Amino acid sequence: MSRTLVGRTTAITAVAMAATLVAACGGGGDAGDGGKVKLSIGVFSDFGYTDLIKEYQASHPNIEIEQRTVKMEQHHTQLATQLAGGRGAADIVAIEEGNIAQFRQSKDKFVNLADHGAKDLESQWAAWKWNQGTTDGGDFVLGLGTDMGSLALCYRRDLFQAAGLPTDREEVGKLWPTWDEYLEVADTFTRKTPNVKFADTAQNVYKAILDQTEEGYFAKSDDSFIADRNDKVKEAFTLAASLGEKKQTSALAPFSQDWNVALKQASFATTTCPAWALALIKAGAGDEAAGKWDVAAAPGGGGNWGGSFLAVPKQGKHPKEAYELARWLTAPEQQKRIFKETGNLPSEPAAYKDPEVTATTNEYFNSAPVGRIFGDSAENLKPTYRGTKDSKVTPVFNNALSRVESGKQSTSDAFDQALREARDAAK
């Protein structure tokens, strides 16, 4: 081997190693072209931000925004690992209501938006929505509210007609002021049309009922585990499970691929629908079902399911700019526009009480006055308390309901097993 070859191999090795090292540490570069501030925003499903981002960039020429979208459950897991690793999170991240309690626990990984003046904005939001996004008695502002879920019940008009039930949404709403009456309607429906299921899944009914209570699995006062003492949990579980026991549900995993197919096949007649679910139903049922689904008031009065917040992780390089953008995206003007575009319900009275919003109808859902239905539901809303470990305990009860639906366990056995597992998960 000649000397030059030695030199060359050494050089190649060095370059190869340098490359691996760079690769290992890469991915952090930003700033650069012309001193523009690059912001990224991490969301899941459709927040309706695409056009708004273009507009913001046009009015802020020094800011460049990148939107990253992934599936919801993936989004939160990814965010957790990014916070743990100290890098990789977007400058602004969306956090869903069911998950925010667990991130509140790790608040030191986030920017306190109060430091940037967020407290002045408090009056924009419905009080409960604002409170969900804060901690430390309101001193630490973790996230600014985007949309909220509210709650209604969607039903298929043609299937109701076939079962001899009323089809007008006002009358349908009057059929079930309470969940007990909802179950009675289910019995009537099954008697008349035994081959069609009344609801998609007991899991959604359960969540809807539980979300109408003040406390669920955890105590509002000290975040302790109370699912085994809270009668409301058992009550909601038993009500929902009875649908499963009587085989009145399609026993589907909510919003899964099978759920979509079942929608397309018109194999169930009712489903709980928070505002954001309208888009999912429409996508699943397809154009041929246009005008067949309709929206009625949910049993038991309003409730909230879903809705999100925008938070700013500390690891970002431009907290101030990120806050400015989050503030703009969550302002009433923008929330109104998002509602019109995607159907995501505003969480600010100024927006959901706006005549433009309340007058909105949804053509696909037989021109239902969704603006009024969801707006009304939002007004009566008593939010349920979400414990820090809520998102860990919830799947346990969903699995239990699924076991009842498939006939593998009785309601009480399933509930007992769920309590045992929940205690473990809440440890």
Added chain:
Amino acid sequence: MTVAPERTTAGRGTQPVPPSAERLSWRDKLGRLDTKYTPYLIIAPFFVVFGVFGLYPLLFTAWVSLHEWQLIDGDQGFTGLDNYTELLSDKNFWNALGNTVSLFLLSTVPQLFAALGLAALLDRGLRGRAFWRAGVLLPNVISVAAVALVFAQLFGRDFGVVNALLGVVGIDPVDWRAETWASHLAISSMVMWRWTGYNALIYLAAMQSVPKDMCESAMLDGASRWRVFWSITVPSIRPTILFTVIVSTIGGMQLFVEPQLFDPGGTATGTGGDDRQFQTLVMYLYEKGFRLFDAGYSSAIAWVLFLLILVVAVVNFTVARRIASKG
């Protein structure tokens, strides 16, 4: 790291200088060092990469497993072997281990036999040989996610093709996700679909180096094709079979994506069915670490899994070698 080998050369080069070496020109010395150390230098990058992405995580995971460690907030205090003792009395862990072994056996054993048969077919003079050989690899090239999506629909309870076909024969629809045995069959079929062709190609490559004259003389002596295959071909490719068994074992013990995507609850629950019917060890690790944020416990599972694979691989190796040496 680049400097390390050079430093040792310098250190060693100065000590045992033979008298004649003084007359050696620096060019010769360099030449000697070159032949001695360049090979190490060339393979060094692998070890650097392995160290960074293999060894370091392995050791760090061991460290984490000795702590109570919350995924986001990090270290919550040293707990020694607590995570491991808890693991050993954890019903869900044993359940996951049982599922993993069952899924491994159900998918690997038929898969390797099918691969052998497929390879034997491909080894015969087929028309359009390249087409068939590329074809069997195709399922392996397609992304797991896509495969899982298609299989999840095939095995749908209400509108799945498999249930429709069973209905034709008069068998009641099966709830593929609710029954343990049914879910294991469905997931194994997915694994087999993906890996049979791959193993067949490896066997095929080995079979082609089996001397043809041996087979021909056996045939002349009146041996059937079947006899030739089992008495000559298979014994000749034993080392290759051993290799595929070990690789499949490692893959089988780490089975994750197929069952995870088969679960309609997906990563949101990560329990592999509503009663953990098909939750594998890695799925349990994922559930603990990334849904329940218990990184310490999750790391303990990872280490137990690592040791298990090591044990199984060693057992595999000795058993298979004993079989191989018999032939």
